[in-house]
Amino acid sequence: MDLDALRFGNFSQLGEAITDWEQMAKKLATLKSDAKDNLGGKAAKARWAGENATITRSFVDKTAAEFADAHT
Numbered sequence: 431m432d433l434d435a436l437r438f439g440n441f442s443q444l445g446e447a448i449t450d451w452e453q454m455a456k457k458l459a460t461l462k463s464d465a466k467d468n469l470g471g472k473a474a475k476a477r478w479a480g481e482n483a484t485i486t487r488s489f490v491d492k493t494a495a496e497f498a499d500a501h502t
Contacts, residue, residue: 431451470494 473490 455501458497462497463495463500465494 453483469490473487473494476487
């Protein structure tokens with residue numbers, strides 16, 4: 431890329447993309463805390479028995495952790 435392309439380029443789309451990512455990061459932070467506190471918290475307090483104790487609880491824990499991964 432030549433210097434004039436950088437000096438006189440229109441970078442407004444880059445600014446819009448940054449704004450979009452900032453908004454998405456805020457939404458993911460909200461989802462992360464919501465999944466941890468509501469989904470994970472309720473799962474931790476629930477009385478699991480039988481197949482639910484091994485299958486569903488691990489699925490809920492893994493799903494809640496996925497939101498933390500997405501935010502990261």
